[in-house]
Amino acid sequence: MSNEIRVVGGGLAGCEAALQLASRGHRVLLQEMRPVRGTEAHQTDGLGELVCTNSFKSEDPSNAHGQLKREMRALGSVLLRSADLSRVAAGSALAVDRGLFSEAMTEAVGSHPLIEISREECTGLPDGPAVISTGPLTSHALSEAIRSALGVEGLAFYDAIAPILHRDSLDDSIVFAAGRFGEDADYLNCPMNEAEYSAFIEALVNADVHEGHDWDAVPYFEGCLPVEVMAARGPDTPRFGPMKPIGLIDPRTGERPHAVVQLRREDRAGQMWNMVGFQTRLRVSEQRSVFQMIPGLAGCEFLRWGSIHRNSYLRFPDRLTRHGSLLDRTDLIFAGQLTGVEGYTESAASGIMAGINLDRVTRGLDPALPPATTMLGGLFRYLRDADPDHFQPMNSNWGLVDPLAKRVRDKKERRGLLAERAQADFLAWMDAERVQPTDVGGAAPVAATEES
Numbered sequence: 153m154s155n156e157i158r159v160v161g162g163g164l165a166g167c168e169a170a171l172q173l174a175s176r177g178h179r180v181l182l183q184e185m186r187p188v189r190g191t192e193a194h195q196t197d198g199l200g201e202l203v204c205t206n207s208f209k210s211e212d213p214s215n216a217h218g219q220l221k222r223e224m225r226a227l228g229s230v231l232l233r234s235a236d237l238s239r240v241a242a243g244s245a246l247a248v249d250r251g252l253f254s255e256a257m258t259e260a261v262g263s264h265p266l267i268e269i270s271r272e273e274c275t276g277l278p279d280g281p282a283v284i285s286t287g288p289l290t291s292h293a294l295s296e297a298i299r300s301a302l303g304v305e306g307l308a309f310y311d312a313i314a315p316i317l318h319r320d321s322l323d324d325s326i327v328f329a330a331g332r333f334g335e336d337a338d339y340l341n342c343p344m345n346e347a348e349y350s351a352f353i354e355a356l357v358n359a360d361v362h363e364g365h366d367w368d369a370v371p372y373f374e375g376c377l378p379v380e381v382m383a384a385r386g387p388d389t390p391r392f393g394p395m396k397p398i399g400l401i402d403p404r405t406g407e408r409p410h411a412v413v414q415l416r417r418e419d420r421a422g423q424m425w426n427m428v429g430f431q432t433r434l435r436v437s438e439q440r441s442v443f444q445m446i447p448g449l450a451g452c453e454f455l456r457w458g459s460i461h462r463n464s465y466l467r468f469p470d471r472l473t474r475h476g477s478l479l480d481r482t483d484l485i486f487a488g489q490l491t492g493v494e495g496y497t498e499s500a501a502s503g504i505m506a507g508i509n510l511d512r513v514t515r516g517l518d519p520a521l522p523p524a525t526t527m528l529g530g531l532f533r534y535l536r537d538a539d540p541d542h543f544q545p546m547n548s549n550w551g552l553v554d555p556l557a558k559r560v561r562d563k564k565e566r567r568g569l570l571a572e573r574a575q576a577d578f579l580a581w582m583d584a585e586r587v588q589p590t591d592v593g594g595a596a597p598v599a600a601t602e603e604s
């Protein structure tokens with residue numbers, strides 16, 4: 153048994169990290185500030201409280217979220233065990249009774265003999281080994297401490313996310329590669345004529361936006377306005393902003409288009425393409441119908457939807473190590489939404505990895521991360537390799553993993569093959585790194601070799 157390890161934040165990531173550490177023999181002090189200090193969204197003092205939807209999305213492994221769950225089950229996940237105990241019928245999605253779910257999380261963590269729960273706000277970075285998993289609503293005092301360790305730009309308070317599209321779903325008879333003024337050809341361009349542009353702007357300004365809570369009201373910065381807000385200022389505003397056609401010639405016509413939507417590469421393999429300047433609060437259904445009006449995007453596959461939220465997240469790519477620790481303190485590891493993963497299960501999975509790696513670091517081993525053919529490995533690669541200046545949170549999706557050696561056009565078949573490879577590689581990685589599945593309490597954990 154080692155000296156005590158601190159886990160700060162008893163949310164989804166913190167509960168996972170605490171149980172991973174305790175099951176590896178560490179004494180854990182889990183510090184959770186509720187109910188002494190609340191957040192804008194939490195309503196109870198339960199651990200692992202779900203602040204919004206009661207769904208953890210699909211369990212179908214050919215869905216990226218389903219594959220992430222299979223990898224989490226192989227490692228032992230208290231979120232999935234608690235979800236199994238509190239499940240409600242929801243087709244292929246895993247949905248829960250949120251009260252029962254939080255009770256199961258609190259019971260699993262609270263009843264572990266090596267975990268002590270302390271209800272207090274943490275206001276500074278701990279000196280000893282620790283996991284910091286205080287989430288999108290990290291308290292002010294701790295945020296300030298993080299900013300003084302990482303620099304002011306090291307912690308952002310709002311995300312401004314533009315949709316990301318899968319390369320294979322773009323129409324190559326319309327979309328062309330070119331950079332403005334021929335400086336580079338790194339962008340993909342969707343050209344619009346005047347009629348297409350007018351119809352698009354009209355649909356954009358009339359589309360429904362997501363209504364947030366008062367505290368979620370985002371102070372828009374001029375350099376980063378939602379595209380629908382920009383369009384509402386005047387029909388030509390986007391054409392003088394992100395949709396400006398200057399320096400671009402459509403190879404089909406030999407002329408400059410009336411407007412252009414540019415796509416910027418997000419990953420080295422060139423599977424994920426970001427709609428430049430298209431951060432948006434449109435509802436998901438509206439994003440699909442309005443953005444698919446853009447020439448070349450009629451059948452596009454959305455890997456990430458646009459959104460704008462109050463959210464605390466770190467500048468992972470250049471301020472943290474590949475396993476998420478401070479650069480000069482490998483035993484101080486960040487986990488959960490704070491690291492730039494987006495979503496309940498992604499946050500929990502990141503907590504599992506933080507627990508596993510903090511145990512390794514304290515035993516003098518190198519941190520271990522799964523290969524980028526797996527969903528968790530792909531997520532961590534994104535955090536490390538993303539452009540720090542454009543870094544925005546990411547949810548699990550198939551664009552994150554290495555492409556198959558042979559291109560498969562059929563989406564369903566491609567995803568099935570990716571899931572099969574991901575699972576085999578994940579289990580092989582656990583074997584090679586001797587990562588034992590954690591007993592998360594209650595029912596026997598799912599064996600690493602068992603398909604869920």
Ligand SMILES: Cc1cc2nc3c(=O)[nH]c(=O)nc-3n(C[C@H](O)[C@H](O)[C@H](O)COP(=O)(O)OP(=O)(O)OC[C@H]3O[C@@H](n4cnc5c(N)ncnc54)[C@H](O)[C@@H]3O)c2cc1C
Pocket residue numbers: 160161162163164165166183184185186190191193194200201202203204205272273274275285286287288289290291294462487488489490494495496497499500
């Ligand atoms: C309003 C809102 C709605 C969301 N809706 C969804 C959704 O529908 N689906 C989805 O997948 N994701 C959603 N998310 C995103 C995200 O997945 C969740 O916030 C998720 O709970 C993140 O897990 P976490 O463990 O990183 O943080 P949390 O679950 O938020 O846990 C962090 C914990 O740290 C505690 N804490 C904070 N500061 C301190 C401190 N200084 N000292 C001690 N404790 C502290 C908090 O009280 C909290 O219990 C939403 C986020 C927000 C803010």
